[in-house]
Amino acid sequence: MRREWEIEDLIECWTLDEEERALLANKSGATRLGFGLMLKFFELEARFPRREDLPRPAVEFMAGQVKVDAALFASYDWSGRTIEYHRAQIRKFHDFREPTVGDEDKLADWLATKICPVEMSRDRLRGALLARCREDRIEPPKTTRIERVLGAAEAMFERNFTTTAVQRLSLESVGKLEELIVAEAAPAGVPAGGQDAPQGDGQAQAAAAASGGRRAFLQELKEDPGPLQLETLLAEIVKLERVKAVGLPAALFEGVSEKVVAGWRARAMKMYPSDFEAAAPPVRLTLLAALCQVRQAELIDGLVELLIQLVHKISVRAEKKVERELNAEFRRVQGKNGILVKLATAALELPEEIVRKALYPVVGERTLEDIIAEAKANEKELRTRVRTKLRGSYSHHYRRGLPKLFKAVRFRSSNDTFKPVMDALDLLNATTVPTPTSRPPPRRCRWSTWCPTTGATRSSTSTATWWSGSHTSCVCWWRCARPSGAVRFGSRAPTPGAIPTRTCPPTLRTTGMCTTRRCPSPATRPTSSPTCKNGTWRRWTG
Structure with missing residues (x-):
């Protein structure tokens, strides 16, 4: 209850009517003043006050009505048979009853079903409980009992909430959520922890140290974007794709407010992988699912913000470059x-x-x-x-x-x-063209089975591919019988994984010799090699 009162509010809220004055007829002194204050306080708050709950302006205003000195209020007895009798009179006058154990169970069940899915604040839960007691004409339980009811309601809601969330998850999603807390090996060349590790989030460093220098994707998921650059955008895209790959259903937290889901996300952000492992499976999976769902929305918003900032960065940089160029020109x-x-x-x-x-x-x-x-x-x-x-x-x-x-x-x-x-x-x-992941289908090479670079004879099991560059040139890419792999153009030694060039300009025709300066080695034309069009020999390549 508020501590400051205006005279108009005191007249409206603390004035005794005729029926209430009748209850004070056989009372005098401090008992009369204390009873009148409790009677009006219960009417306003639907609960009995403690001594410190009554504001001083209300005590002085009530003392003037009942014709008792306000200083006598300090001598009112707040324990014993007298105050219990006064409370019974006030409950009967307002048609209230004392709470029972069954009433507390019903209140806890009502809070867990109706209020906890939309509220997490203890103060708001307590206010909802008091309002429910007033609606049901029940005197609120004592302070300690109220806290027990609130705790029971929160535990009941958490149990129902986690069970429902796990039931909506598929087995594949459960497995991927469990993989989030599994530490992965650190990439080569990246310090895993200790003195050489980069200075950053203390929680992330502590978690990395606890996992033996390894790093779980959960830690990466919690981190904010890095500096404003293209690599940061690409890293956030990869992070978003990994979160989407978990496959959370859209209606996973249906019936629960975003405020509650955000509260579970904040709870998960403070936990280490070891804390998740110690939690019960339903609680662990629900925490990870809430973290992934909220972080997915945050990552999308962050990507859009990064895109806007990158465009602005490019624009500002371009303007500065042009201004410098113009200043240099004149x-x-x-x-x-x-x-x-x-x-x-x-x-x-x-x-x-x-x-x-x-x-x-x-x-x-x-x-x-x-x-x-x-x-x-x-x-x-x-x-x-x-x-x-x-x-x-x-x-x-x-x-x-x-x-x-x-x-x-x-x-x-x-x-x-x-x-x-x-x-x-x-x-x-x-119109985005995907990056090719494989070479075109191979075709038979027109040249002989002899490799001009290594001098090896191509066996029946080896392959040779041919790509047409134009009607007058081509490129051969050989795989010889010996384990030499592909030979990059212009190199003498075999180079595994070499990529063939697209076109090969023809060389001048000579007597069985390759005359181009870019030929990897002086190769003798085999007798089985076909003649080329336009009176030219094709250039040897590896």
């Missing part, structure tokens, strides 16, 4: 109006003279060049060159992040104003 000319007057005067005085003799002595050639360069460096030129820089930065570096971003995040808008932008995004997404 120097600002002071007093252009005076120079213009001099030029006009010289032209009028010497209309028949050539420009070099008439104008250059008045205004130097360099000054005229600076004026022209400054005039060209206008706003339109600036925007054009900035746009060129933007396109260059995007094409050479940032472009590789867009296909992955479009694959991980879907952009949608119901506003017709942004429909052209959405159409452009759909077009970019539809």
